[in-house]
Every structure is written in structure tokens, then in C-alpha cells.
Amino acid sequence: MMLTVNxxxxxxxxxxPEVAVLPLACFEPHSNYFxxxxxxxxxxxxxxxxxxxxxxxxxxxxxxxxxxxxxxxxQPGTVHLRYETLWHVVRDVAFxxxxxxxxxxxxxxxHGSAMATTTKPIGNxxxxxxVRQLNYENPGIRTIWVQPFAAGRDKLSELVAxxxxxxxxxxxxxxLLMHLLPENEWEGxxxxxxxxxxxxxxxxxxxxxxxxxxxxxxxDASRAKGADVMKIVVDETVRYIQETFDHLxxxxxxxxxxx
Amino acid sequence: MLDKFSSSGDLRNNSPDIxxxxxxxxxxxxxxxxxATDWTQVKEISRRVAEELGALLLPAIPFSMSECHGLMPGTxxxxxxxxxxVIKDIAASLREQGxxxxxxxxxxxxxxxxxxxxxxxxxxxxxxxxxxxxxVWAPVEDSPTIYETAGKGIHAxxxxxxxxxxxxxxYVKDDRMDFVPNVGxxxxxxxxxEEINPEGIWGLPSYGQTDKGERGxxxxxxxxxxxxxEALEVLK
Numbered sequence: 091m092m093l094t095v096n097x098x099x100x101x102x103x104x105x106x107p108e109v110a111v112l113p114l115a116c117f118e119p120h121s122n123y124f125x126x127x128x129x130x131x132x133x134x135x136x137x138x139x140x141x142x143x144x145x146x147x148x149x150x151x152x153x154x155x156x157x158x159x160x161x162x163x164x165q166p167g168t169v170h171l172r173y174e175t176l177w178h179v180v181r182d183v184a185f186x187x188x189x190x191x192x193x194x195x196x197x198x199x200x201h202g203s204a205m206a207t208t209t210k211p212i213g214n215x216x217x218x219x220x221v222r223q224l225n226y227e228n229p230g231i232r233t234i235w236v237q238p239f240a241a242g243r244d245k246l247s248e249l250v251a252x253x254x255x256x257x258x259x260x261x262x263x264x265x266l267l268m269h270l271l272p273e274n275e276w277e278g279x280x281x282x283x284x285x286x287x288x289x290x291x292x293x294x295x296x297x298x299x300x301x302x303x304x305x306x307x308x309x310d311a312s313r314a315k316g317a318d319v320m321k322i323v324v325d326e327t328v329r330y331i332q333e334t335f336d337h338l339x340x341x342x343x344x345x346x347x348x349x
Numbered sequence: 350m351l352d353k354f355s356s357s358g359d360l361r362n363n364s365p366d367i368x369x370x371x372x373x374x375x376x377x378x379x380x381x382x383x384x385a386t387d388w389t390q391v392k393e394i395s396r397r398v399a400e401e402l403g404a405l406l407l408p409a410i411p412f413s414m415s416e417c418h419g420l421m422p423g424t425x426x427x428x429x430x431x432x433x434x435v436i437k438d439i440a441a442s443l444r445e446q447g448x449x450x451x452x453x454x455x456x457x458x459x460x461x462x463x464x465x466x467x468x469x470x471x472x473x474x475x476x477x478x479x480x481x482x483x484x485v486w487a488p489v490e491d492s493p494t495i496y497e498t499a500g501k502g503i504h505a506x507x508x509x510x511x512x513x514x515x516x517x518x519x520y521v522k523d524d525r526m527d528f529v530p531n532v533g534x535x536x537x538x539x540x541x542x543e544e545i546n547p548e549g550i551w552g553l554p555s556y557g558q559t560d561k562g563e564r565g566x567x568x569x570x571x572x573x574x575x576x577x578x579e580a581l582e583v584l585k
Binding site for chain 1: 352353354355356357358360361364375377378379380381382383384385388407408410411412415416420421422423424425426427428430431434435438439442443445446517519520522549
């Protein structure tokens, strides 16, 4: 069972959800052509599907719409937070849930990339620190983070040849957008995979490496693939979350800790 | 209007001179209203205002200063410093792309950090204006003609119940527990809602009606538009 923000406080008293799902997004250009709120659209759909599919009773939070998109600063439509700000948002939201009895919190840290893993994210890197500190500083809290494209990386790369080379407006992301917004026009940017390691996004702006704002092969996208991407990333994210909480329970119980 | 569905190219071609940011809250609203009440209302009002202004509508912030409800479930908050940082970062992002004005519409009465944040931004960046109506939820002229209990409630009361009946009717329940505390609003500086009224209500929700919500939303939009017109004129 899933509660949302359309339920009342008394519904929360009755149901006492066990797990909260907090999706994060970024508000940033998706080339010149596609919505600046693409990540919010994607994370709203993934967040809801994941929260519905988890075994536990869940609380689906609204998508937090702004991330650390400083590498797109100054481009029309970029709204970016400093890393300390996003850290404090995640900290406050998770802590307020914990204080009110929801101790297992899943931060869906934007969609990520099949290039990334469940160990090292791409984008919003500070969320890893935020999650660590929440767990170290608050006994009894169980906060985890995951990026859905990273959770589904192996299956995504069977579906899209360039999946593990893509970061932004590639075939994986664009296919998903086509699936979620079938009425929109999805023509525009050329394929572009920069010849540098993505680590360089920490040293210079996105446009330096990709003048058209693309890091991937959008020409390989299709609406049919989008339906498959959705299924893969939701299933694999749910599987990762469930396994992570199970392992965490074993570790904490073995140590005689409170779970 | 430009919004999250617009592209970077749309924004470049239309160069909006004002962005609209709603600040919502996720917090207990008694037995009968959704915890998203403030967020739902401010999203609707922000969208209508942005349409009239041809503005860039930013996604409304869902969470804000809701610690005032104590430990009641369904409440998710940001600390005041966090909300202030968020506003400052959004303002900086808009300045970087050449947008000249930010209109903030505050959907939650407890966000007292917004005013000092805005004042500090306006002093520091004279070429960039951050505007916020003094009382988003009180269109002073129309309020008493719309709401029978105007002035008696501040939370989950006649006005919010009416607006939810209009905007979100499937999620409004029947058990509306009227309660008007015999203390001033400043008591929320000294105690939390849970202590003042464990039912989480301050006002008279039993007076809520759909048509009052519809008229109330329209009046809010008009009062905000009037404020923006005056403020931009004064600041010119």
C-alpha cells in the first residue's frame, strides 16, 4: 500500500508507512529542444512506480525538483543548488520522516546513468555524503540512495548499445521521455559522445565538452524502447532497494543492533 | 507562459523577465484535508499568475518550515536555514541567465525566514528584484465577502477547506473539527500546533464550500497580479 501527499495526517496515523521514497530531480537544459523539467517528469513516474511496487507500506514524497546542475549554470532554464543546499534538503526531509516514525528512507537520486553504479553516482554527488551522515548521526535511521539507470545498467546496455557511454539526452533518457510524453515532438539534437572522461564535468562546464548539450545517442531512441526502459529501471531499482534493506537488516542484527 | 515542459531553446527565444516560484508545504491539516493542502493551493495560484504574466513558472517547492506542527505524522519540513539557502540559490541561477525578477508566492504562513532572505537579496543585488506579497493568503478587500469566518482561522480552516473542495475534492473528508484557540497567532512562536490543538486545526472548517474556494482562488490571483503591477511600477 502506498500513501501520497493527498492523504491526511490521520491516514498516516492509521497506516504507519514503513518506507518513504524521496525522488530528486534536476532542472536543467536537455539540449535546446527538450523540456528543462525532463528529470522531474521522469522521476515522478519512476518514483510512483517504485513506491507502488515495494513490498512494504510506502510514503511517496513529491519530487524535489532542483539539483546540483552547476555544470549547466547560465544556460536558459538551469536552476541549480549549491551542494550544501541539496545536502541540507535531503538531511531535513529524511530527519523529519525519522522523527515521525518512518525510519527506512529511499532517496532516488535523479535517474543517473547506466555508466554509473549503485556505488558511485553521476550527478548530485553530495547525496552520497548526505545519506552517509544521516546514517552515522541518527541511530535507528536507515537511509539509502539509488539511481535507477545505474540500478538497471546491465539490462539497459542490452537494450541500448551506447547506454554505458551516455549521461544526458542519450537514447535511454530520450526513449523514456518518449514513452512518458507520447504526444510531444522528439526531434532535434544530434548524437554526441564527448571524447573525455565524464570526470571532466567536475572541471569544466557541460557545453565545453558538448556544444549541443548532448552526451549520448538520441537518434537510437524510440517510444517502444522507452516502455522497456521503464520496466527495467523500476524492476531493478525495487530489487536493489529490497536487497539492500535485507542485507542491512542482517548486518545490524548480527551486531545485535536495533533495526 | 514557460514552465518545466519548455525547452532551453524556448526560454532563449522568449527571454522571460520574471520567474514565479510557489513555496508549498507538506504538513498535517487535520483529519479532513490532505497533507499537500498548501502545496496544491500555491501550485494552482502560481500557475494562474504565471500565465497572466507570461512568466517562467518554476516547480513549486514542496517542503518548507512545518516544524510548527510538532511530531504529528504526515509532516515533512525544511529547517529555516535550508529554505533560505534554496531561495538564494534559485535567485542566483535566475540572475546567471539574465532573468530580472523573481516573484515568490508563499503558500505556508509559517515561512517567516522568507522575508529576511528576500530583503537581504534585494539589498545585495539591486539589479535583480525578488518580490513577495505581504500576505498571499489574504486578498484584503475580498476576504470577508467570500469567507464567513475570515480572520478567525489560519490552518485547515474555512478558506483552506473551501480551496481543497474546489481543487482536490476527492481527498476532502467529512470530519471537520472546528476549533478557534483563545490565543494570538504568536503562540505558534511559543508552542507547536500539536499542543495548542491536538486535532491540528485552527479555525472553522465546517464553513468550507466549493464555490468559496473557486472565488477565493480567483481573488488571490487578482490580488497577486495587482501587487506585481504596483511593485514593478514602484521599483522602476
